[in-house]
Amino acid sequence: MGTLKILRLLALSVLWQSAIGQSRNYDPLSTDQIPAQPSKQSWHFVEDLKSPFWTKIEWENKKRGRNQVDLSKGIKLDTLFPDSKFRLQTVYEDLRNFCLAGKIAYGSGYRVKIVKDPALKGEEFRVDIARKSGQIAAGDPDGIRRGIFYLQDEMMKNGDPYLPLGSVTKVPTVKRRISRCFFSPIKRPGNQAGVGDELMDDIDYYPDGYLNRLSHEGVNGLWVTVSSKDGQENSVGFSDLVSTEITPNAGAGGERRLEKLRQIVNKCLRYGIRIYIKTMEPHVRFKEGDPILAKYPDLTGSLRGNTYFLCASGTSGQKYLYQATNKIFSAVPELGGIINISHGELYTTCLSALPATGGGEITCPRCSKLPPWQILHHSLSAMNKGMKDAEPDAELISWLYMPQPQSQSKGAPTTLADWVFDIPSNTPEGVVLQFNFESGVKKTVFGKELIGGDYWLSEPGPSDRFERIAKSAAGKHTPVSAKIQTSTSHEVATVPYLPVPSLIYKKFSAMRRLGVSHTMLSWIMGSYPGLMVKATERLSFEPYPDEEAFLNELASYYWRTEDAKKVVEAWKYFSEAYENYPLTNIFQYFGPMHDGPVWPLLLTPRDAPLSPTYQLGSRNTFLPWPPSGDRVPESFPDILSLEEMISMCKRMSDTWQVGLGLLDGFSEKYSGNRERVLDIGVAKALGIQFRSGYNILRFYQLREKLFRMKGEGRRLVLDELKEIIEEEIKSGGELVRLCRADSRLGFHPEAEGYKYYPEKLEWRINQLITTLAQDVPAIRKAIDRNEALFPEYTGESPQGAVAYALPISSSDPSGFWNRFEGEAAGSLRWKADYKDETLHIMIADFSKKGIGEKAASVKSAEVWVEPKRLWPARRYLMTPVSKASISTEIADGTLKAEVKIPFSELELKTGSLTPVRVNIKAFSEDGKTIVWREEHPLTPRLILGTQNSRDLGWLIFK
Structure with missing residues (x-):
């Protein structure tokens, strides 16, 4: 790095240190220093959506053809x-x-x-x-x-x-193409906006300019949230709109919501767009002893805890569903229909007692005697009749939301139960069956099979399970809707769209082959109008184009004839690049591809967790999530290595850059065309995000390598880390410029706000400058002094709780027994031994009571082991020793539970047994939890739960 550059960075560092009061306690993971979210007044893209669709058309003035x-x-x-x-x-x-x-x-x-x-x-x-x-x-x-x-x-x-000249007839094959407002509230707690309800405020989320854009791009349906769940999972579905004989106290605020809904319906119909309400019904529950159950005993469905499902198979349940749907559709003429998550999210019918992957038990006295499909048939029939008696043209779309596996953890189910595939051929006549198009899709990388949950653009689908659903439905003429993602997905949702129309072509080609008649184009993210939505319109009509003709036609809508071919070539590279996105949901939910440019790079280890990509704040605590930390392996399943993740992300980033190279000079050439300049900006922003994601994974790979190295080679690794930081400073500055030109960049619709924005990007740049100015020199000095780097972190000189694992030896049968914390532990102890590539952990009772006396009770026990630093701890169930084995003595104790874990699962080798971190837990028969290290649960995170790595102690192999 040149002298001038060093001086500039140091000057910026001085300014940054001044800004934080030269505090040595500055914490890059604290939310206190992060600049405030942009206000809604700065969502300039809303004004863009409102603006006229047609402004100025620059014709090319070519010679007219003969035909x-x-x-x-x-x-x-x-x-x-x-x-x-x-x-x-x-x-x-x-x-x-x-x-x-x-x-x-x-x-x-x-x-x-x-x-x-x-x-x-x-x-x-x-x-x-x-x-x-x-x-x-x-x-x-x-x-x-x-x-x-x-x-x-x-x-x-x-x-x-x-x-x-000539005649052309166009026939829609995908007749209904349903999207969602890009910026309306999602009716969930935790985000900056709180719990918004678009039917209760006075904001027009459907301005004419926006509706005209959607209509131009083939959208003929929009879904509006009327049901969701609050922090306590209270029912807020039909009960938000109407009361019924069964739910006489429901419907508070209903007339106001219905009036707003009528306004939306009437306005959207002027643009050929029908409105669907999104629900999860029946979502009514009753506590034991509820007087309604005494009055209508056939409402009593399956029991869940101390709560009963509403049974939709009895007369009363049918009455509820009929009355609710009939009242809504009578009150809102020409309402387009309902999209109902009938199974898979909140509990609805008694069928919800059965997980889609198998197992479960229906305890309802009626539904337990029915085949599973018939339970759903009863519910849908009542809803459909109530709706159509009021509005014959309305459609009921029954969504089976079955995204498993969302985590590819060991032993997690990856297939669906057989009863799921009985539903398509037993769906009530006239009801549309909707299923996730890609959930369950598979890909083999590095000889390993990856399976995607929801939702995917990078892997177009369909999954085998969707194929099976569609073919079963076709046999009974049940119309099928494909739930897909169009503009973006959970893979990366902080841009308005990804320019990968080749992947949309593959989706729609398969949908056409399978006879799909409807599609839900997006979940909360992925609905921004533009290139990708326009692509779906072109592919929803016959005659159907071949891929090359489709891409050239699509490019010609937006770009000059002389440039269309090069744009198509760039799109192909973008699609090829994006197909390298790791096919694992946890990377969508916690990986760095959404907002890596605002992740701190922590050269000093913090052992800090990652934050969700799709939220600004927790729905449990309502507090903002802190910046993501250094535990990057939380973002991918343990079937993949960090090296494999880096390889996939590098291919994605490198190939994307090839596509960008084809657009060199286009910004200047189209400088008078704002829309095209912004298109190029979106592609550049994605290039920065993908490169940043790759850099983050590589940074922590190199950092962990550096901490465990010895000798002079550490200087070279530190230089590599420094180069990554410098590259991130430069690209962050470029992204600031792009964001200032395009307010869509960084906005995440499900988060209802920005994951990155200019001020936060500058905050991160300053964090990186501070790291260059402080951490890099400090580590270089330690290397010069030939010191170990962070030995307390690597386990070379562990701090905190330490236990020892000894080689199993007949000459030392007792080993080191470790105490549990708390009075509940009594005389329970645990120890670790190893032999023949296996770690053996035991729990024993040392109450010194004789055989036949009551020993300490252990109902179950488990071991949590962090296989490598920063990796999520793995859970191993210990086998309780039965009373029949009570004579199994260990010195003065009695064996209570044990487990043997192969070193291969922990990536350990007998010749180099590095320290690992563990916790041991036992659960007594009287409901008490006994732990070696006291637990301090984190705020709950999807899939990752509340696991706190800082609760682990060290296990040292002697």
Whole structure:
């Protein structure tokens, strides 16, 4: 690094130290120093979404082809199509604005007749273009809308206001394409916004400009949250909207919500978009002794703890579902339907007693006698009838949310129970069955099989289980909806979209093969309009294009003809790069690809946990999550090594950079086109995020190597670490510039706020500068003095609780017995021995009571072992020794529990037994927990739970 650069970094470090009061107690993992979240007033992308869809069209002024007609002189519509509900006014106005933006006269010139053809259904349309005039025909306003958009697309694709002569008929195969508002509240606690409810505030989340964009890109459905769960998992589904005979006290605030819902429905229908309410019903529970159960005993379903499921198989349960759906759809005319998570998240019917992966028990006196599919059939039939009696055109979409495995831990189930696959052929007539398209998808890397849960763009799918569901449904003509992700997914959700249309092509090709008629395009993230949503519209209609034609056509909508080929080539590299994303959900939830550019790089070890990628704050404590720490192995399953993760992330980053290289110079060439400049900025931001993610994993790999090395080679490793820090400073500054130009960058819809933003990026840059100025020189001095680096951290000179494992020897049968903490432990002790590549841990009672006297009770016991520093501790169940074995004596004690763990599972070798960290736990028959080291649970995290690595003590092999 040059002298000037060093001086600049040191100067910045001085400024940073001044900013924090030159405090030696500065903590990069504290939330106190992190700049405040940007206010909602700074969400400038909302204003962008509100803005007119058409502003200025720069035609290329190419020569008209022989088989084209020129519309540059003007367009005149003859609107002969009957439109009593005025649903086409918005698209006619949109065409007017298109003409104004392209300097085409509107109301004169080339004549286009808009006519009705009853033979065409829904969005199906026919366009006839002749020399003197043209015609758009459809049987429904939705078809006319798509036909007019088709004309605009053709002109944009050609680069000039020319249309090809001839006749084209487009028929939708994926008839319903449902998305979600990108910025509306998600109705969950813990985020900056609190628990927002879009049906209870006065904000318009569906401005006209936004709806027009969605409509242009083929979205014809939006889902609105009316059900969720609060911190106590209280019911907030239909009970938020209406009361019923069964739930007479429900519906508080319902009329206000229904009025807002009516407004949303009416406004969206003007753009051909239907509204679906998202629910998880029946979600009604009763405590034992509830007077409602006394009045309606057939409501009593399966028991869960001290709470009963509502049974939907009895008359009363059927009445509840019918009345609730009927009242809602009677109150909101033309409401599009319901998307109901019927199984898999909150408990709904008595079927919820059965996990999708198998096991469980239904205790309901009615449902326990039924095949599982029939339980769901009863529930869906009642809901569907109540809905359709009020609104015959509404659709009930029953979502089986079965994302397993979300964790690929040892022994975790990876397949679904057989009863799941009986549901498609036994779904009530007219009900749409929805299933996750990629959940269960598989990929082999490094000879290891990875299995994805929810949701995936990098691995297009479908999974084997979706194939089986779809084929079973086809046999009984049950319509199928594919739950997919479109613009982004949990893999990386801090950009508006990923430019990987090749992967969408693969999804829709499989959906077409399997006869999928509906799709839910996104969960809370992944709905931003643009390239990827437009791709789904093109792939939802016949005739279906081949991939190359599709990509070239898509590129031509946005880029000049001369550049489209290069853009397509870049997209292919982006798709190839993204397919290297590690196929494991835990990397989505805790990995550095979302917000790595604001992760501190900790050269001094902290043993600090990672924070969730998809939240700003905990739903349990409502406190903000701290910055992610140095325990990076928490972000991937133990079937993968850190080296393998680094390899995949490097391929992703390197290949993405190849794609970016193809776009060199485009920012300058398109400097007058803000939308295209922002597109390039999104690709660059992703390149920075992927490189940062790779750098973070590599940084901690090198850091751990450095701490365990001896000799002069440590200087070279420290130099590598320093280079990573410097690279992150530089790329962080570039991302600041991109963020200031594009307010979408860093925004995570499920977090309802920003995971990174300019001020936080600068905070992290200053943290890195401080590390260069303080930590790097300190470690270099230690190396110069030939000192061990952080020996208390590596176990070379352990601090805190220490236990010893001895080689098993007949000459020393007693070994070192260790006390548990607390009075509950009594005379229980534990010890560790090893022999023949196996670690042996035992718990014994040393009460010195004779045989036949009551010994200390141990109902069960377990060992937690951290196989390597920073890796999540693994749980091993100890085998309790039965009373029949009470004569098994160990010196003066009685063996109570034991376990043998192969060294191979802990990556230990007899010749080099490095210290590991452990905790030992025993559970007594009277419900007490006895531990070696006192536990201090962390705030709960999905999959990772409350495990706190700092509760572990050292086990040293003697």
